Amino acid sequence: MKTLTIIDTFGFLFRSYFALPPLKNHDGFPTGLLTGFAKLILQLYKDYPQDYLVFALDSKEENFRKSIDPLYKANRPEAPQDLQLQLKVAIEWVEQMGFRNISIAGYEADDVIASINKQANRLNVQVRIISHDKDLYQLINDNTFLFDPKKKKEIHIADCIDKYGVTPAQFIDFQSLVGDSSDNIPGVKGIGAKGAAGLLHNFHSLNGIYENIDKIASKRTQELLKIYKEDAYRSLELVRLREDLLEDFNLQDCQMPHQNPLLKITESLKVYEINSVLKKILSKDSAKKSLHLFENATKIRESQDFIPQTPAPTPFHFQAHLLNTDTKLQAFLPKITRDSVVSFDTETTNLDVFNAKIVGFSFSFDGTNAYYVPLAHNYLGVEEQVSQEVALEFIQALFNAKAIIGHNLKYDLEILRTNFGFSPKNPYNIKDSMLVAWLYQSDLPCNLDSLMLRYFKHEMIHYKDVVKKGENFSQISIEYACQYASEDAAACYQLYQKLTHLLPPNLLEVAESTEFPLITCLVNMELSGTKIDIEYFKELKSEMSAKLLNLSEEIFALAQKNFNLNSPQQLSIVLFEDLKLQSGKKTKSGLSTSQMVLNSLFDAHPIVPKILEYRELFKLFSTYIEPLIEHAKLNESHKIYTSFMQTGTSTGRLSSKNPNLQNIPVKTAQGRRIRQGFIAQENHLLLSLDYSQIELRLLAHFSQDKAMIEAFCHNADIHLETAKKIFGGAKAQEKRAVAKSINFGLIYGMGPKKLSETLKISYQEAKTYIQNYFESFPTVKDFLKAQEDFILENGYSLTLLGRMRKFDFRGIQEYQKAAFLREGINAIFQGSAADIIKMAMNAITQANLESKLLLQVHDELIFESPIACAESEAKKIASIMENITKLKIPLRCSISMAKHWGDLK
Known part of the structure; x- marks a missing residue:
């Protein structure tokens, strides 16, 4: 990143x-x-x-x-x-x-x-x-x-x-209590840093402190807080940074310039006699110029290769038109033909699709003439607007065009679904300029404003300049709305046309066959939501609260004192000064109490396992349990609605946000209890279909290693087979876990150092294991070396479908180069796995199943299926996933069914 x-x-x-x-x-x-x-x-x-x-x-x-x-x-x-x-x-x-x-x-x-x-x-x-x-x-x-x-x-x-x-997140509350004399921020007199941290540990925020002021044990602290309440809240306003400017x-x-920026001020550096800096920049300047000349010559020789560049900007012009009556809009219906290419954008009252009301929409057939259709502007003296019925009729016709283009069209499709109950029938006429921009240059921002500046040197009308603070789009005049919305439609159209001409044919094919159709799949997933058992989570919250309290008391008893468990400084004093445990790594604020340090002290004192358990529970409590309950309260069905982003990662994997359901813990017993609270609706089951060892299968496919291909084709245990190759048959079962670490580690570019840390063995032993591995699988070594050479020479790695993960090796240090090569190798496998599961998701969406796809968690798909057909549909889905593409080895899926997510294997 x-x-x-x-x-x-x-x-x-x-x-x-x-x-x-x-x-x-x-x-x-x-x-x-x-x-x-x-x-x-x-x-x-x-x-x-x-x-x-x-x-x-x-x-x-x-x-x-x-x-x-x-x-x-x-x-x-x-x-x-x-x-x-x-x-x-x-x-x-x-x-x-x-x-x-x-x-x-x-x-x-x-x-x-x-x-x-x-x-x-x-x-x-x-x-x-x-x-x-x-x-x-x-x-x-x-x-x-x-x-x-x-x-x-x-x-x-x-x-x-x-x-x-x-x-x-608590820091402004902390500052509002302790104040800052250098800035004349009063805070609450008599409350210091330690006291403030303790209060926030117990009550989380300044508001929480005042809401629970009677529960504070110290009467003196209660009194100080009451006396200086006004100072505390004034301090809060003084220290809060404004982030919406x-x-x-x-x-x-x-962007950092290619040439050392200090070269532009060399004369000034000479005047002020900053000679130590002058020596460094002037001695390297000629060498850098030679390097840039060489790179440019290399690019010319490789002109047939795809090298994404920002071309000279194109002038951007458009003409806004208003269609504010049913008659005017209906007159446009004959202009929509099977050969039409049209851009489309909605304007709404809210970004939350479940609460947003459509205010109007804009469209363009040529990128120059753009039209705005107002539906629900709401202010005194508002002009005539188009009816919902005629608008829907027009939108239905529009989506029968040859191509309909949007920028982040997923949002607009969800708005059409929640407002009109409308879903387009053909996922293959949907196009998205945001996705084209991401495929072209995935390492650059792909919001519409940034792209229009980059490719057209055009600054878009800013939302803040049209909609006043505290208002929404329905409250602005139709005249201003027309200009703003029409610009979006025209910009989206022109941007799409420009970028599709820049994109090489193979990436354009990825867009058409995989990324664009996936939009429909993601709309269905996001609007389906995933149900949780809110009562289960409330009980879990009570149970964990009690457990946290009990653990606190046990820890205090072992320490023979009370302290703030969330304060590493106070914990450090307890462990290393009071209990005299062997000190670990030093930090600026004292001796470290990091997870790594505590793990190393696990057997040193009974207090350490208790502290580790407390930390795990506290993280689950604050990161998952409380937020999920709050999300579920927003709707009667107690569903969690996440948002999946196609452009959120460099490898091509989907990412999830608001909330992130892909990172719910699964490796610990307590973490699995979080998943247990996600349930199927009545008379339904949850289905999990998980690609088995897909990245290792891709390694076998790409490297064409005979031993790996044979193992996968005979459905053998690949880790056991690897252990046999490295350690011999007698030790294979014993060393299977080591072989597994090596198998997966190579995909992530792991070297001897990381392997030694993972397996808790010496560096030399780890180095020997890797050498033995490569001797056993020589074509794997040759393949990985060839890919590193390709990445260094071309500046990118390629996935199965030809998506690119790009790197700039100019002027970087060796450690950065090594990191880029690790990322590039990883992108081949992780990105190819993402290609495959996206293709499978598209095929499943078109399969007319009763099962609903709810979640994608990397190599796993989770569905909700009626109990009566769950087993048969699971087999159909598995067949689609296993046959979505032909590799040199078979793809395999594991199937699991349960009422609770936590019970899925």
Whole structure:
């Protein structure tokens, strides 16, 4: 995954000024801060040449927080003169090097960072924030981390918990209690960091604390909270970062340049005598130029190969037309023929398809003339609109056209289903410009706004400029709606035409035969939903709450003291100071209490297994049980509705969100209890059909290894057969688990180091195992080596259907190169498995079965089937899955049926 680095410009430079020696040039101009800044750019260019970089700045206008509290940051001393002089130069350098810097009137750099981060997370881009400001801990999540460039230390969720005893999600509540004297944030006087962490451990949030204030054991704490309640909530508003200041964000404007950006300021570096940096960049410049010339020559020689590039932008023009009466719309019906190619887009009141009402729709037959049809605008004096009946008649005719194009058309199809009960009959006339863009360049954002900027240099009308905050689309005037919606239809049409001409024939075939038809399948899945037993989950919640309480008491008894179990700092003191256990890895905030460390201490003291059990239960409780109950409460049937994304991964696998049902734990007994709460409806069963060892079968198919092919063709135990080859027949059964680790490890690019850690054996022993494996399966070794050579030479790996996983090896370090090769090899197998299961899902959708496909979890499909036909339909589905494509070895599916997901094998 590519990463966007956001630099807290002022914050970083202020910190650098006080951390670096007071250097000066011969004219006496201070240069310490500038030296540190130049070294940072040099480091980022060297370590992350393919990533993105943006600078966030405070605005010069008065901070909006002053309106909340006039004393906010009132005690801040004026910056030293030497710092101010260098600061001005550094900001000029940012512009001269061509980097984007963003400031927003009335807001601080932290708010800008929060807004950029939100946009980047939406684009599925990882975010690295360079700042020492603790306020930014609130932004840390699975895709966002803070970074200390000097120590090259990443600060993740666990580090936040280690340091403060709270999660990033609780950090603003934590700050609202402890305050910050340097910024004049009052907090609750008398409550420190330890007390705040304890309160949040028990009551989760500031609101939770005040809602349960009478349950707090300490009367003094109760009294302080009551006295300073107003301060606490004012502090909450002061520390909360605003993340909705950017409607959209063009990631391509932040691409790290191919040439070292410091070369653009060499004259300035000479003036300020930053010689240590000058030596490094000038000595490498000529070598880099030679490398780029060589790469360009290579691309010309390989011109017959597909190399996705962004072509010169095409001018974008369109004309909006309004069709606001039944008569006008009906006049268009004769224009829809079997040869029509039409784009289509809906406008609604909500992004949630179950609550969204259609307001209107737009369409275009040529990409230039676009039409808007209003249905349900609702404001005083609203003009005439088209009736629902005529609109539906027109939409039904529209979907009989030769091709109907959308951008994320899945959403529009779900809106048509929930609002009109309409489903298109032909999944093969459905096209999607978003999916074409993803197939063409899967490593770049594929939202409509970004694509129109990239391919047409056209900035789309922003939603925020049309719809006021707090309103929805139905409340805007039909005149504005017409322009906005028509632009979407025209843009989608032109974008699709442009991208399909750029896409090579084999990938266009993947789009037509696999990705486009899958849209219909996913619509059916998402709108079906998966039922849960809400009473079971409520009982599980009560049981786990009690279990967590009991475990806490047992742990406190063993520790002979009470402490915050979710605070790694307090736990570290208990384990390594009070109980004198052997200390493990050190972190900035003390001795580590990570999972790895605790596992190594498992037998050292009875408290350790209890702590590990507590952590597992607490994660299940907070991540799955409570959220699933809340989701299920939203509808009477107590169903969970997830959303599947076709463009969410680089390998081509589907991903699931809101909630993610693909990551529900299955490896632990407690985790399996979560799945047990997912049930079939009355008189139905859940069916599981799981491809057996599909990635190993693909390894046999691609490598054409005779021994592997023979084992699979005779339905032998492949891991046992591998163990026989490596260790001999006598030790085969004993070493089967080792063979299994090697078999799967090779697919994921695992080397001796990782294997030694996995099997808890020495590095040399792991190395010997892998050598023996390759001696036993020489064609596997030859195949993997050939694929690595192909990836290095061409910059991509290919799946079974020819989808590409692309890599840019220019200017990267050896460890990055090794990581790319591992990812490339993995993509061959994981991506090919994704190809196969998508083909199977399409075929199953067209098979006219009574069973409903509910979930896809990587290599497994889960259905809900009437009990009367469950067995027969399971066999039909298995037949489709096993015969969907012809490989050199047979595909095999395991079948399981049960009332509960947890009982499926």
